[in-house]
Every structure is written in C-alpha cells, then in structure tokens.
Amino acid sequence: MAPKEKATDTASTKVAEALAEAIHEHRIAPGTKLNEDEVGEVFGVSRTVIRAALQQLAHQRLVELKRNRGAFVARPTVKEAREVFEARALLEPTMTRHAAERMTDADVAILQSHIDAEHAALAAGQTGKALQLSGQFHVEVARIADQSTIEEIIAQLVARSSLIIALYWQRRAALCESNAHHALIRALANKDGALAEELMKNHLLDLLTSLDLREQTSAPQSLSEALKA
Amino acid sequence: MAPKEKATDTASTKVAEALAEAIHEHRIAPGTKLNEDEVGEVFGVSRTVIRAALQQLAHQRLVELKRNRGAFVARPTVKEAREVFEARALLEPTMTRHAAERMTDADVAILQSHIDAEHAALAAGQTGKALQLSGQFHVEVARIADQSTIEEIIAQLVARSSLIIALYWQRRAALCESNAHHALIRALANKDGALAEELMKNHLLDLLTSLDLREQTSAPQSLSEALKA
DNA sequence: TGATCCAAAATCGTATACAATATCGTGCAC
C-alpha cells in the first residue's frame, strides 16, 4: 500500500507521478491552473522540482505550459481524442499480433494479474485505479511484443486516453472493458495472433465509440477559459 | 539565414534546439557527456536553463540522463534503430494515404520547396541540413493528413532517425532519398492514396535497409562506455 | 607491486533570491 520508493528516481519524477495520478483520477479538473508555489507547498519541495515535474507532464501532454502564464491541466479537445485513438489503432493491433507470437506462461500470468487487480479496484469503487490498470494492460502487450520504443509511445497515448476517458466517458458499460481484455488474454495465450489482433482492433473501436465526442460536450469548466477559446 | 527568434519560446527551448541541431548534424558524437557548466558557458546562460533543455532532449531520447552522473548524447542501439523504423512503418504509410486525400496545391508547393531546399543543401555540402530537411518532409505529410498528434510522434521518430542515420549510415546513395520523395510528391499531387501509401512503405524499407545494422557496427566511442555496456 | 581505503575535487540535485512579465484593481478622463 505504501508508495514504493524508487531510489533511482529524482524528486521531480515522484511529483510528476503523483500529479499524473491525480489528473487521471480526475481529482484535478482539466483546465485547472497549477500554481508553482501552491503545488510546491503541497509536496513540500521548492519550485525548482515542481517546474521540472510540470515540464515532464507537459511532454506527456497531461498539462499545458503557457509562457509567463503557468501550467494548466490539459483539456483534450474532441479532435485530439480522435487522434489519440487513431494513433493507438495504428500501433496496438500489430503489437498484439507480435505479442501473441512471443507469449510465455509468465506473460499470461502477468496480464491475468492486471485484470484481477482491475476487478478488485473496481469492486472497491476505485474507478481511477481500475482505469489505470486497464490502461497498463495495453502497455504490457507492447512490452511482451518486445518493442520498447513503441511501448513508450503507447504508454503515453494510454495516459492521454485516461484523461480523455475521464472527460468524455458517457457513464455505462464499466466492465465491458475487462471482458474485452479477458477475450484478448485467451487469444494471446493460445498464440492466435490473427484473432488477438482483430480483438484489439475491435476493443479500441469500442473504447472510442463509448466516448461522447460530440462537439463541445459539456459546458467549459470556467468562464474565462471558455471565452478565450 | 538568421535564426528566427520565436518570442514565445523559452530560453531552454532555444538551447535544446541548438543542441538538437548539433546532435543531428553529428557535430557532437553520440556518448559525449554534456557537462552542465560547460554547456551553460557556451550558451551564456545558467545551469537552470541548461537543465531544462537537457530534460527536453531526454524526452526526445536525443540525450540520456543518468542520476548524479549527468547527460550524455544518446547512442541508439541496433535494436532501438529497428524499433524506431518499425514504429514509422506502422504510422507513416497510413498518414501518407490520408494526406493524399486532403492534398491541396499549397501543400504540393510546400513539399516541393522542401525537396528543393534539400537539394540545395546537398549541393552546398550541408549533409546535416539536407538530412534534417529530408526528415521534415515526412513530418509535413502527417501535417497535411491533419493528424497533429501523430505528427508529433512522427516528428520525434524522425529526430531519432536522424541520429540513427548519422550513426549507422553506410555511405552511398545520398540522393536516392530525394528521388523517393519526388515520386511520393507526384502520387500525392495526383491524390493517388494507394500508390502514395505503397511508395512511403517502400521508402521506409529502403531507408532501413540502407543502414548497417549488424551488431556492434563500430568500436564504441569510449572505452569506459564499452566496458559498462 | 597491487589492492584498498579515504580525502579532495568535481558534478549533479535542490533551495533560495532576484528580475521580467502578466494580471488585476483603481482612478481619471470623457
């Protein structure tokens, strides 16, 4: 339960991870300004490390940096949402096929543990946690495919997807995901690359269509941002 | 000719761009340590902005950050080289097809000007510059496809490719590239999506096979690095 | 001679201080 200390990581990374988790769990609303002094006080560190953390998050597109204005939690547009899933649609099915060809028993166990943890989190009402674990499943597939470069790209896209889902999710069908993952894991365990690829393709499409991507879904968070947009 | 000042960019970005250019043109050898004080003196700024710049470059995988040890120019492995081109192979052909469908006369002109500039640089012996322009061609294709998210990913992959090419290029066939781009531009101008897609796929394969990716091509830059690897 | 340990130097990580810029409120002119 205690956060595992990665001694090799710098302080800014830990802050970035904490902020990312908060953003993914939608505890910080998109568009929120992240004041450096304020955040620094919360984490008990100086602005130096906060700035480094914010820069990391900006590279992941989880926050937006505006010169002399500050950092704001990203508010992915509908277009961006589509683009992220378009990118995933181009990368992940092929990764899944490759993963099926290299699948080991250990890999099956790892993926299964992800699903289990996801179910546990869901049962405990930890929606954010479940979402993160669900995303991690996709990253693991790329890892199994032994494509670390694409794995990183997918990790970033998954992180952005998490924010997108938090924003545009039309509430319903919370566990259909796990079912999709369950079918996927079976195809992967059977080394059925073609089926796994197809399942992943459909899974991503399902995810996309489960979003409400009509233009300007809800009223903008703040009036000021709305008028500037 | 003068570097255009982007007033909206922070100082660290300018330093990062300058360093990136130097790395791409292979004026700084892979594996070279980038001492913060030293680099800071060169650019006449403090370590604060240098650190920010190095962090940006680390995110692009152009430099590697080692805790308490410093920043080193990245030395992509053979595996990483293959992975980068695998990622590009998954993304760019589809982008090319989409670009063909949205191509305007202005876009044709832009792409043509890229090729012309590339030829000019090549004629002037500016190999590094030509390489960069050649890469920019690929980024432009994604822009024309109106996929800014994938455009960013490709931009990053192209940047890494530039370093990879500088490392693993087996000297020969310098201008076959431009020919490939020329054929591509014609297919794009004719809005022949299928042909453009195929040409891009082959072009990327050509690029990959033009590299010498046998294990451990040349002797490592430094003994110390060699022994640690 | 070789290895080991320790101290000194170098370098990175973080905090603080100062400068530049943007934001916001107030007052004045019309």
Added chain:
DNA sequence: GTGCACGATATTGTATACGATTTTGGATCA
C-alpha cells in the same frame, strides 16, 4: 457610466548559492 491608462500585486523565468553524491587521486598496507 464607460473605456482606458497606469500602478500595485502576483506569478513565472533565470541566476546564484548550498548540500549531496559520485568520481578521482594518492597514501597506506599487505
């Protein structure tokens, strides 16, 4: 009463100072 200008305030951008960690060199001892 409205619009604009200007100064006060807040916030970011950059530089510098200090502490922590690593590296390096030499001295000591087997």
